[in-house]
Amino acid sequence: GAVVSQHPSWVICKSGTSVKIECRSLDFQATTMFWYRQFPKQSLMLMATSNEGSKATYEQGVEKDKFLINHASLTLSTLTVTSAHPEDSSFYICSARDLRTGGMNEQFFGPGTRLTVL
Amino acid sequence: GQQLNQSPQSMFIQEGEDVSMNCTSSSIFNTWLWYKQDPGEGPVLLIALYKAGELTSNGRLTAQFGITRKDSFLNISASIPSDVGIYFCAGQLPGAQKLVFGQGTRLTINP
Numbered sequence: 001g002a003v004v005s006q007h008p009s010w011v012i013c014k015s016g017t018s019v020k021i022e023c024r025s026l027d028f029q030a031t032t033m034f035w036y037r038q039f040p041k042q043s044l045m046l047m048a049t050s051n052e053g054s055k056a057t058y059e060q061g062v063e064k065d066k067f068l069i070n071h072a073s074l075t076l077s078t079l080t081v082t083s084a085h086p087e088d089s090s091f092y093i094c095s096a097r098d099l100r101t102g103g104m105n106e107q108f109f110g111p112g113t114r115l116t117v118l
Numbered sequence: 119g120q121q122l123n124q125s126p127q128s129m130f131i132q133e134g135e136d137v138s139m140n141c142t143s144s145s146i147f148n149t150w151l152w153y154k155q156d157p158g159e160g161p162v163l164l165i166a167l168y169k170a171g172e173l174t175s176n177g178r179l180t181a182q183f184g185i186t187r188k189d190s191f192l193n194i195s196a197s198i199p200s201d202v203g204i205y206f207c208a209g210q211l212p213g214a215q216k217l218v219f220g221q222g223t224r225l226t227i228n229p
Contacts, residue, residue, distance in 0.1 A: 004160075032215055043206065043219045044161070093160045097215075105149045105210040107217060109160035 006110035021079045023094030029074040030096035038091045050077045084117045124220030139223040140191040141207035149210035150190040
């Protein structure tokens, strides 16, 4: 149980285009999903917290108009990188919190999406 | 922002050796989680700790929630090649939804 998927697993796009990344909880309901960014050989950097049915909460320094997050259902959150530029190239990982664990804060991670902007 | 100090940053050991890594903070946490990340993949949850002093095992892995609630350690016994990867600690501050991550410990095993 507690499986999280991401799609696509990798994407290459031209500068100026927008890219959408999907994060799905496959066998549980997730009231909260989190989006992280990870640079090579570094730790995970939280970008935003996505709550189902409400606006995402962005971390300081993360542009909300650049990284659009939608959490329309208890099993799906999307991250759209708008007008992507080479500096947006990174490994993007989502995680989901299992509603069944109540107050517990176990987060289950997706496999990540490698974005390369040319 | 909040930081967790994770050490060591890297370890080079022989197969069969035991491994120990830890995380410390100046803040009190009410949850400690340990994850393992393989290259190009997302982190996988290894052990979750919820009470001060709690000691939990998962196979050859053992983790403890420090009694002061400001630290946690992870031990791996009798390491095997598939233990290679990056291990992250993560903590949840009281009242917070998000996790604070350590910098990671990169484990390399010589056969």
